[in-house]
Amino acid sequence: MSIKSTKIFNSKQGMLIEGNSLELLESDENLSDLKGKVNLIITSPPFPLNQKKKYGNEKGEEYKNWFTKLAPIFSELLADDGSLVIEIGNAWEPERPVQSLLHLECLLGMVKHPDANLRLIQEFICYNPSKLPSPAQWVTVNRLRTVDSYTHVWWIAKNDFPKADNSKVLRPYSKSMEQLLKRQSYNSGKRPSEHQISEGGFLKDNGGSIAHNFFEMEALDEKRDVRLPHSVLSFSNTNSNDYFLKTCREKGITPHPARMSGGLVNFFIQFLTDEGDLVLDPFSGSNTTGYCAEKLNRKWVSFEIKEDYIEQACIRFSDPILKSPLKKMKA
Template identity: 45%
Template sequence: METDPLTHDNPQVFNSGSIAYATLLGTQVVGDSLELLAELAPESVDLFITSPPFPLLRKKAYGNEEQDVYVAWLLDFARLAQRALKPEGSLVIDIGGAYEKGRPTRSLHQFRALLAFVDVLGFHLAEEFYWHNPAKLPSPIEWVNKRKIRAKDSVNTVWWLSKAEFPKADVSKVRVPYSKSMKSLLKDPAKHYTPKGRPSEHNIGEAFARDNGGALPSNLLSIPNSQSNDTYLRACKALGLLGHPARFPSKLPEFFIEMLTDPGDVVVDFFSGSNTTGSVAEALNRRWYSFELDADYAALSVVRFLPPDTSPVRARYLIDGILAGRLARL
């Protein structure tokens, strides 16, 4: 893979795939991610962030593997990603949970995958995150809605894996807004707080009242996936096309891209779907590559990069051109 920034006239060429479109910073490629990952130069990627198809019991239109082969299947992609990572780079992977077939007991696939990443491939678990989606509908229907013997599943595991024990990271880049009480404390520290010892002996000094521009985040990321009328879906509706059914919210890749990379770094998503990752990386001035096996989904994702006033006729022309093999240079 070339290390220079992408340009309109010089998109990266992948021998085993076809380029759907290229922006000033990135490239959407259609093809088998196993083959495309193998073409990336060793130690050339700063961050892989992706959400693979989950091993759900009901087959989905976008494709998903059976539970009994899921870990081995996923390990093949992670092995190639590890090879392409820079020494200080990271792999962030969002894996949702599932139930076992016909039983109200949970599959352990995401935990088995984590153990394989560490024990088989040699990744380090930098930190585990949990993505809480408060807008998620109750599921599965049988155990939650009908029999009412299980609570709603609303949390995905997100494994932050690193190639080395000390990957590049700066959590201060992803500070969150202060609470109302903290804002009051910062306005008048003496009125609201007096430094003193705590029973735990974890004492808080005067630095606690310093304004750092926001609070440090926790590893529980509460991000509603309720973008029912975002730019992508509005474009799909205007075109009369069905969008990708499994999209994660832009705030999820945004958090990790900001924390784990710098402007100009290379970000790769090898299960790109509607290419949320690429659009976020573009907005944050990171170079990016997105790999997607389904040509229709890859072509449709171009709408994320079009100006808001792009007409449906123009958008459809670009999409049809991509599917016909014409590279769209945006």
């Protein structure tokens, strides 16, 4: 595939393309093969922050206009039963202790775009107590607000029934549920909520309980087990022991400051796709998405505009566990 890009890197399952994803997807004829073929677009685009970051981000009305323009591009790429998953943080009004509505306006702009037949399937919340206190001016300096410790994850699709199977992402049963299954009895009947609990409705072992739309990056309560799907949140951005961060330290490289959680990516890849399906990330950073897709035997295409982060993606893929390094294609 010949693409208007300075560099292309291949692995066994996928391709990392250097360049502006939106410009390439709109203008490069060779990428037209992707249209209608992508089973999952999963990404964490630059957040609408008030301060410019190294990884690039627009602000205010410019951000909303930029974000809304993604809708028809993504809609055209998705297969009819494909899904779009976007992680985005909260925004605050400049120099005011007031939360902005910008992220909500962006969501509405995307799902109501006249040239994109999209709708919000479900919202997830990703809670991370290790996030630094922000917005710092109003949390740690003036102490007027609490720590902004979560991000939104929006699951969007072209129709009401995108491919999905929650039995692939079951979480472990609670200890009380394990005991119930062992004794094969419980108090059935009508509850104060007026729900009628059948005699055998909870006696079948399904291998785990259905996942929630709230993810704890770390335990809210240290005395309570965090019951996450087995494939989910196996590592967090604060985990200093994984291969990627260890190698970055050894090479004196500062890792991408806004990496998407690998566990979060694992969850949605397994929940919304099958092996051999195509996963795309238009703003891949150090390419956590491609790494997770490779491990889970999915095809993938990622884009990244900054050479520094592509170097980090190559480090990520040099993980000996993966056995699928990124290799630069010959011109």
